[in-house]
Amino acid sequence: MKKYITTLLILMLTITAYGQRGPRFFMKGPQELPSELVEELQFDDTETKKVNKAFMKFQEDVMTMMMLAKEEGEVDREEMKKESDKLKLKHLEKTKGLLDDQKYEQYKAFVLMEMREQQQYILELKLRLTPDQKEKYDAITASSKATFTQLREQFEGDREGMREAMQKVQKQQMMMLSSVLTEEQMTIYKESMQQRRGRRQ
Missing domain, CATH: 1.10.150 (DNA polymerase; domain 1)
Known part of the structure; x- marks a missing residue:
């Protein structure tokens, strides 16, 4: 329970801090996939719901990583990019079983793009x-x-x-x-x- 509360507090602080002045992608906290992307990739309702859930969890993980790195002192951008890339791959592993091969490859291409x-x-x-x-x-x-x-x-x-x-x-x-x-x-x-x-x- 204590661990859960600590994690929740970190996440809340992360969203607040980065929502105010952090990375542009997370200005308002975790966001669902853009509707234009969902339409382009032809996700059905079930796929959209499941991938959105995983996508928002991925954003939370990235924000938490950034917040913890900031608390430790000076931020090493290169190191943070490496950690972010690892989280991208972890996210893609989770979504691989949610989509057919064609949709997954298209989604993967989007996730691996730079911001x-x-x-x-x-x-x-x-x-x-x-x-x-x-x-x-x-x-x-x-x-x-x-x-x-x-x-x-x-x-x-x-x-x-x-x-x-x-x-x-x-x-x-x-x-x-x-x-x-x-x-x-x-x-x-x-x-x-x-x-x-x-x-x-």
Whole structure:
């Protein structure tokens, strides 16, 4: 009983701390899978319920690991990534028997993505791009990504200069996307970007 209470307290503290200023993926505590992903992978109700339960437990495990690491002192990001990757594999082992082979492989690919890749993937599902839009969208985002990388190298140590340069690139990217996406899609895109910026604060 004492062990249960201790674990519960750690989890509550973890959700509170990381919900306020921790990793962006866990801003509001454990979350269910995005509905767009569930639809894309064609999970039925039973699969959705079981995988969601496992997915939320996985998030709790990651948050607890991060909280404990923080309590021990300075956080080693590389070490935390290794531990997080181990938890991903543990989670995938638990979900392997819940899905057929095809769905499992698709779900596995999503889980093993880096956070930004997951965010981008979900955004594209929300946008419901046509093949022609997808080709143009990928070209625009790839070009912007390459430019951002160059700017980080160019303005290393100059945060203000880099911020201003990136804002110009972002503005240009938005203009280019507006010529490819519909008004409704642009609204979805802008809302997604605003949410990401809010999570970084």
